[in-house]
Amino acid sequence: MKKIITLLLVAITTTIAAQSKYDKGMQKAFDLWSQNKTTEAAQLFERISKAAPDQWLPPYYVATIEILGSFGLKDEATLNSKLKKAQEFLDEAKSISPDNPEIIINQALLNTAYIAFDGQKYGMSLSGKNAILYNKALQLAPNNPRVILGKAEWDMGSARFFNQPIEPYCKDVAKALELFKKEKLPKFYPKYGKDRAKEVLKQCKKS
Template sequence: MKKLILTIVLLGTTLANAQDRYSTGMERAFELWKNQKTTEASHMFERIATAEPDKWLPYYYVSQINTVISFGERDEDKLTGQLEKAKEFLDVAKAISPNNPELLIQEALINTAWIAFDGATYGMTLSPKNAQLYQQAIALAPNNPRVILSKAEWDMGSARYFGKDTTPYCKDVEKALELFATFKSETPFYPTWGADRAKEVLASCGK
């Protein structure tokens, strides 16, 4: 009985130490990212992902960083490397956490980066995929503010492209902003981005 209790205590201690290392590593990676050290932050998230193969969030953040820094990148080789890496890590995250709306909108963001780089080449094939991804995400999480905001921005971009009014989507941005005030997740390091972006979009909405 004593051996069993000792084993349970040791296991609990080991798990607690592992969780502490995970939390410390994630906090350090976010600090690097906040200080504009995107390469270092990406590498830190990669190391955490390797050490924590059952957690989707480190993979998600590697994907997100490499996608965000690709917007505005005009070097095709560099952009390709970044977005391929983003997709590689996203695919692992999706395998760990299927039907995850945060991962669906991240996939759409990767597609958008390709379209932003060369709309003539990628727009026709990736635009329908994005429309489908946003429909899937909204069906899974109709009250997730990031999903609502991301879909609204995509719909606005499509409306502008075809010369249509973007005003009908302003109500979705308003809804997203309201939900940002109350949306919470019990999962540590769950995505929180979007509220500031919603305010920016709403300020110019319909103009």
């Protein structure tokens, strides 16, 4: 009996120590990111993903940093390099957490980075995929404000492209904003979107 208790205590202590190391690493990575040290942050998230292969958040954040850093690039080779790396880490996150709405909308954001770079080249093949991704994410998480906001912004972009009004989607942005105010999330979980929802809602009121 004593051996069993000892083994349990060792297992619990080891788990707590590993979790503490994970938490410290993640917090440091976020601190680097907040200081605009994106390369260092991505590298640390990457190291954490190797040390904690059962956690989807570290590879998710590597992908996120690469995706966000690809917007505004002028060189296609650099864009492809960043988004190829982002896709690899996004696929890793998917393998750990399948049908995760946060990962699904990040895939849509990756596709949007290609479309933003060259709409004629990538728009036709990726626009339809994004519509499917946002619809799937909404089915999985109908009250996730990032999903609702992401889909609303995508629909607004499509409406503008076809010279249609964006007003039908403004109610979704307003809904997302209300859900952001009530949201309570686990540590290190994606929390972005509230400020963006406010900005998009301002655009709605101007239109």
